[in-house]
Amino acid sequence: MDRRPGLSVRLKLTLSYAGLLMLAGFMVLAVVWVLLLRYGPEGAVTTPEGIDPGRMMVNGDLLTALRLMVGVMLPTASIVMAFLLVFGLLGGWVLAGRMLAPLDQITRAVRQTTDASLSRRIRLPGRKDEFRELADAFDGMLEQLEAHVTEQQRFAANASHELRTPLAISQTLIEVARAGPADQDELIDRLHTVNTRAIDLTEGLLLLNRSDRRLFTTEPVDLSLLAEEAAETLLPLAEERKVALDVTGEPARTVGSAALLLRMVTNLVQNAIVHNLPEHGTVTVNTAAHDDGVVVRVENTGPPVPSALLPTLLEPFQRGTDRARTETYAGVGLGLAIVNSIVRAHDGTLDLIARPAGGLIVTIRLPPA
Structure with missing residues (x-):
């Protein structure tokens, strides 16, 4: 949620308690002022023993006057301090409760959140502070969990089918x-x-x-060599489907699982061969190295792919065409999903672009070695 800037909770509590203490201090000063006015030289009142403290201060017997004033003010001051203590505790309790009320709301929302109610959100109103940031972060986590659980449920259903x-x-x-x-x-x-x-x-x-789950060990890998190996393995399939396969580029060194990265490139090339023109199709694999990473680019001819279909191609059990299942090659619908998972596991990015003339351009960027 977009929020306007606001005071932090720490500053709010600081100002609240400081204000409470200032109020208590003013009350103490007021009580002391009243006592001084009553027992001072201008408002001298004779004590029960017949001694005037104000006159004693005027005459110079300061110590005796102070003792008498303490004896008179101590009971009253004790009562005032006890009142201030109770007032401070009650006031601090109320103020802290008002300040921490959003935290109680967040706690209740967390306790009520289960696997069956991940759609619940806190949506804490008010301006931005630490509690609102915590609530927004929790809402974002719930949103990701809900999407992940939904994806896993859909994946399990599709896998079972x-x-x-x-x-x-x-x-x-x-x-x-x-x-x-x-x-x-x-x-x-x-x-x-x-x-x-x-x-x-x-x-x-x-x-x-x-x-x-990133259950693999990493090592230096040259993607150009993996591209050549994948092309050599899939060359019979390309010849069978009358597709021209070309591998170009320069060494592209990264760090990761050699087996998984080989599977990634193989799946890309295999999909490019299968989802191609019936005759005279082409597949081009190019590798390159840049300062910010290495790139693998696989481009193929084929039937036109609607732009709305591109995001679904990375989901499990999604196929761009039905031809892959009805002809000699029976795909299982996990090719690009596996590629996308391997790319994410290696902290890379994957881009799909539909060619205007038909086919796809798949670009993978991985961190450099």
Whole structure:
């Protein structure tokens, strides 16, 4: 929430207690002033013993006069100090309670927040101070937690659905084989395909969890070498789909997990090959090094991608087209999600740009070594 500048809680408490003490001091001075006016030389009053303290001060017997004044003022001063003590405690208690009331509101909101009610917000009104900043920070944390929990729930539901599909297909094929004679070779091939898809999906989920939790060791890595290795591995797939694959650039050294970064580049190149034109498509991989980091840029031709679809491509189980599942390559919908997770785990950034002529430009920036 945008707030106007205001006094801090420390300053408010300081001013409140200082004002209370000043009020108490004025009361003490007033009482002393009244006593001095009553028992001083101009307002001399004879004590019960018949001694005039004011006249004694005039005559020079100061010590005796002071003793008499203390004897007269001490009971009254004690009563006044006791009153000031009670007044200070009660006043301080009330003022502190008013100042700390926002903290009680924050505490109640924290206690009422559970997994089922992450949508609750404090939204503490008033000008900016320490308590309002704390409330705003807590609201921001709740917002992030709610988004994270929602994302995890959606991911779990999608993962369950994706895993259920190959298992259901396998169960159907087994029942067909039990029901009667069938082409065993065809059944075995189909079971192998379905089982491979289930394994790929499971490995993708494990890799996604591993990168999200940063469970890896780091070492110096040259992204240009990883790009060449990924291109060499995927060259048969590119030739099969009649896609020209080109790798250019300069050494781009960073620090991270070599296995995860290789998977990142491989997924990018694989997606660029699969989501391409039916014939005469191109994929260009370029690496570069700058003062502020290293860059991997993968550009491919292909069908036009709507701009509104770009943010969803980084979510798990989201596919730009259905062709990846209906043709020879059966994607599991985790390619760019894994790439995005690996980039975040390495403190990098990922940008997606739709080419006007069709296809995508994916740019990854990572910290330099």
